[in-house]
Amino acid sequence: MEGLSKSDANLIVYVHPSQSKNVDKAILRELSSLLFKYSQAFDGVVLAYSVDPQDKCARILSGVHPYFGVRLRANLLIFSPKPNMLLEGKVVKITRESIHCIVLGFSSAIITDENIRNELKYKAKHGEGVYVSRYHKRHVIKVGAVIRFEVKR
Structure with missing residues (x-):
């Protein structure tokens, strides 16, 4: 990483x-x-x-x-993360406006709605929020998933 x-x-x-x-x-x-x-x-x-x-x-x-x-x-x-680096984190919370994840088990990261790809659409399934791809139905971001993202700042 x-x-x-x-x-x-x-x-x-x-x-x-x-x-x-x-x-x-x-x-x-x-x-x-x-x-x-x-x-x-x-x-x-x-x-x-x-x-x-x-x-x-x-x-x-x-x-x-x-x-x-x-x-x-x-x-x-x-x-020491710097801008444009790729990090991996485990998703702990999803809202309509953001995805919250934990990196390396101790550091918190938030991906806001302006930085979430346009192909992902927020849906509420079974009382929990998830982001589902518009193009690939199996591509789902939910609590517990591991995601890779780019550091902005």
Whole structure:
């Protein structure tokens, strides 16, 4: 799927002195706080990471709280969709005006009526909304279907 990329990053993680007994756990906790949130530094959402500490030494920072910085190398999996990319999502809701879907199990996407192809017509079947193709009767978009769409913005 487009929008997924790997990134090798050289990072410095700042650890509070109270966490100095178990630095590995503190580093993992700090990196876990990046997961499933948009990060401007990586220009995307971090989905996964693996860590390789570079040094056994840490540098103490001067200031009010003497944090220490640990250098490490991390391999990151980043989700960063750009315009004109193709993505796949599972449809979770259909209305006359839009199709709502979930991409990669965590990111929401909405396709509005102005971006839905003209060949698809909205119908209410059995109390649920569906989009049916005017040309191919078996081509139906309903809740639970997986669709492929192009990112506009």
